[in-house]
Structures are given as C-alpha cells and as structure tokens.
Amino acid sequence: MANSTVKPTKAPNDASWLGALCLAPAVIYDTLLFLLPLIFLVWIGFWTVDNYVMVPGFSLANYSDIFQQFFSRSRYGFAMGQSLWVSATTTLLAVVLCYPFAMALAFRVPARWQRLGILLAIAPFWSSYILRLYAWQTLLNQEGLINSLLLQVGLIQAPMEIVFTQTGTRIGLLHYLAPIMILILYLALKNIDTTLLGAAQNLGANRWQVFWRVILPLTRPGVVYSAVFAMIISLGDVLSGIILGGGTGRSVFGSLPLFSTMILNEYAASTNLPRTAALATLLIVIMVLVLLVGNQFSHTES
C-alpha cells in the first residue's frame, strides 16, 4: 500500500451526506462560539453602561473617550507603543536566540540524539506558564538566586533590577516562546535538502555564504511563521507583563503598562464590558496590521 498511487477522491457517494454530517458540528460550533462572539465584541464596543447595566445602542462614546485620553490620563497610546516596542524586541530576540539553537540541534547533534534534544527543548511548554513566571520572579528579584550568586562571585556590585522592568517581561515571554519557536525552526531546517548544502560547498561557498545564501533563504517561511507567532503571543499576553513586568514595567520609553495589561486591569477595576470591548477591538486592529506586515514579508521571497 506504500506505493499506491494518489487517487482522485472519486469514490462511491463522493461528497456524500457523511462528509457534510462530519463537518457540520465543527462549523456550527465555530460559527456560534467563535464568529458570533467576535462580531458581538465589535458590536458591544458601541454600547454604553448606565448604572452598571449595559445599554445596547450605537454610541461612539467609548471610542471618543479612549481617543481623548490617548496621550493623557490613561495614556492608551503610550501603552500601545510600549506593547509594540516590547513585542517587537521580544520577537527579534526570540528569533535571533532560537535560530542558532535550532541550527546547532539540527546540524550538530548526532541524529539519534536529536529526538531527545527536541523533546527536552519543548519540555517547558508542558508545564504551567504562570508558575514558570513565578519561578523566574523568585530567581530574578533583588534577593533572588541569580542576583545573590552574581554578587557573591563579584560579577556585579549591586543587584540587577530585572523584575518589574520590561526586561523581565521579555525574559518571561522568551521562555514561553522558545520551545515552540525552536520546534518550528528545527522542522524548517530539517526540511532543507542537504545535497544543496554540499553542492554550495563544492562550488566554493564558505560557511557564511552557505548560511546567508542557502540556509537562511530556504528557512525563511519558518522564520516568518515563528516571528508572527511570537509577535501575536507577545501582544496578547498579560501574565509576563504583570508577574515579571510588575504591571507598569520600565523600558527605554519609561514605566508604562502594556496595552494587554491595561485591558485586563481596566476590566478588573470597572467591569465596564463595552469599554473593554472597544479596547479589545483596537487590539484586533493592531493584530491585523501586524499580520498584514508579516504576510508582506513572507510573500516577497517568491
């Protein structure tokens, strides 16, 4: 059966009732519980709240309010900037750090050990994210293990401030992203036809040339996928920004919260769902823009 030719799906009762019946549950489920909530989300962004009760209608009050304090008071605009900055730097960091790791695993580790290697690399993904962040907090805080070790060895004179800065946020995000990115990049690297690499070498390319002109272009889709993945996760994550970033972590732009953290905290404080929905809708707009940019990048290759 291994050499059976690929048949056209022509078979008895092609496209039968069975096919429709099997597909229907998932389609109905997604329509009711994915499409409908999303449409509803955008819609209630235009509702208002009166005396803690949502009032259906069509009002631009939420949006005009949000844009009025875009750069003052709540400073949503700054939070968006902080989110984009932290997400972009985290994404860059994650790709630059994970790519060589995946490459060392794919090209340097003996084949029989690679499976164990990739298994270990994705192991953290299977443990609790929030508790990993908690562990990082205990490791990285001023009296934490890492600071006290470095102080004792004499590598630093004063404890490093990592927790409650956006550096902390990035470390937490990186720890979440790394297993998946390593897996994606590893699979992309293993897909390369190794005879191409040999051919490039035989034609006189040195290692850097082989890397820049053959390996990197061939794995470009993998790089783009993993980068878009990292960007989406980073923009939508709240836990790292709160637990390691301390809510309003410091970055080069100052102590500003991430936009996602702001959405969560606003809802926790006000339970004003229409306004939260309006903020979430703005986040969707940002995401779509990011996806469009990512799409642009993945298409220029061909």
Place this chain on the structure above:
Amino acid sequence: MPPVLTASPVKTPSDRLLALGASLYLALGFGFLFLPLLALVLFSFEASRLPTLPWTGWTLDWYHALWADGRLMVALKHSLVVSPIAATLATILGFLAAYTLNRFNFLGKRLLSIVMIVPLLVPPLIMGVAFLGLLSRVNLQGKLVSVVLTHGVILIPTAIALITIRLAEISRDLEQAAWNLGATEWQALIRVVLPLAWPGIAAAWLLAFTFSFDEFIIAWFVSGFEPTLPVAIYSFMAFNLDPSLNAMGTIIFVFSILLLVGVELLVLPMLLKGRQQPGSEAG
C-alpha cells in the same frame, strides 16, 4: 553561528571551534529552558520561606500547606473537570472535520481549511472579552461549562491540524476495500479510519488537554467564582507569595512529564516522520 554540513573526515581547527561553540550554546539554551523548572521543584522542598541559597533544609511543609489551604486544590479539581471534557469535545469535532477535509472534495474546501485555523490566530485576551460579552447575554458566564465551551473553540484548530497529518498518512485503499467488502461509509469510518487515526487523535487530545489546563486569560474572564487552576494561582499570588506555589508547580511538572512521555510516543514520530536518518527507530 555558521553551520556545518556534511561530515567530512578532515577536522580543521575551525571545525572543532564551531563544534565547541555549538555545544556551549546548546548547554546555555537548555540551562535557560530548565532553570525555572529546577528552581520550582527544588524550592518546593526547601524549609526557608525565601527561595534563596544557602540551603536551609528539606521539608514537605509546603505540600501540606497546599493541601490544608484548599483553594488551589479546589481549583485543580475544577481544571481536572474542565480540561478533559474540553479536550474530548475538541478532539471529536476536530476528528470529524479533519475526516471530511481530508477525504472529500468540495467547493470552498481550501478556504474552509484555512478559516478553521483562524481561532488559533486570535489572541486569547480578545477571545476572553468576546466570550464574556456573548455568554453574559445568555447567562452562561461564570460557570465551569463556560470554560469548557470557550476552550473548545481554541482547541479545535490544533486538533484538526494534528489529525489531518495522521489521516493523510492512511491509504485511501483501505477505506475503499472496506466499502467493496460491503461496509457502509459510516462503518468504514468507525471500524477502519478511526482505529488507524488513533495516534493522531491521542496526540490531539493530549495537546488540547495541555492547552486548556494551562490557559489563563479566557478562563479569567469567563470562569467567575469557579476558577480554574491558573486563575486561582493568579489570585493566590496577589496575596501569598510562598513556596506552596512551588509545590503546586512541582505537582504539575511531574504530571506533565507523564504527558510528555505520551507526546514522545505519539506526536513527535508524526512530525519527524521521514526526516529521520534511515536506521534510527521509527515510531
């Protein structure tokens, strides 16, 4: 880091340097990946409240505290109800959809396969707000069933993807043979396709379970007074930062090692199929 290609018998000094660099980098990378896990396990047994060195002695107090406090244990129970049901729901819907997408040709099939993946691209934060908005209108918010229903949405895409990979490996001839021998399409699906798709189904279930078990933000919005484990940990952390959290982390980690063994046996052989050197074991 430049690559090294086909093994050449001649080892130049730069080859060795590169090998050394690669090994060092891998060691550093694994160190980064495992450091918090090690800290979690180690400090769950440490007597002192503060997770720092020097080591002050072994204790099981934090496990007792976890048990006595009860809040996290109740939440663990909630999660152990929600996650298996959500995973099962998503796997069943995912299997059926994957079967149709793999087996039949119809108008708009490509578009539909892409659309079915979209829930994975929308951040859980946005879905959390959206779910709460809809569920609160039909009075379904704040219950465990709300978490099950909403988790189902984000779990279906990976279930479809993983099961489709497995279904694509199964020869169509087998199903046709069953028909020729008089089985109805439904019988062939249940008695032939389903058993063959089993590794993909199990892998999909495991992945779905893990996603659901670890999912925070949607559960935070919709679970209300019946928090799942990550939500309870989050509120717990606001008041007590004590090593009970390490103890809970250790329990989850041990649990996840068991899951990992499952994954090693099921998921990786599927993903790495055909990418292994000949001679190495095949799943």
